[in-house]
Amino acid sequence: xxxxxxxxxxxxxxxxxxxxxxxxxxxxxxxxxxxxxxxxxxxxxxxxxxxxxxxx
Numbered sequence: 001x002x003x004x005x006x007x008x009x010x011x012x013x014x015x016x017x018x019x020x021x022x023x024x025x026x027x028x029x030x031x032x033x034x035x036x037x038x039x040x041x042x043x044x045x046x047x048x049x050x051x052x053x054x055x056x
Contacts, residue, residue: 002042009035 013031016022041047 002038002047006035006038006042009038 009031013028013035016026016028016031022028
């Protein structure tokens with residue numbers, strides 16, 4: 001799920017960069033940084049459906 005969010009953030013950043021558009025503090029750099037954060041969390045396994053401590 002976080003990988004999909006990262007892809008969308010990178011797409012928004014690309015559009016902002018190509019058009020030369022910004023919304024106040026929301027620039028292409030902010031979206032790239034947020035996308036990289038989502039990728040890092042995805043690679044760390046955050047949000048994964050793990051059952052490491054399943055009790056029976």
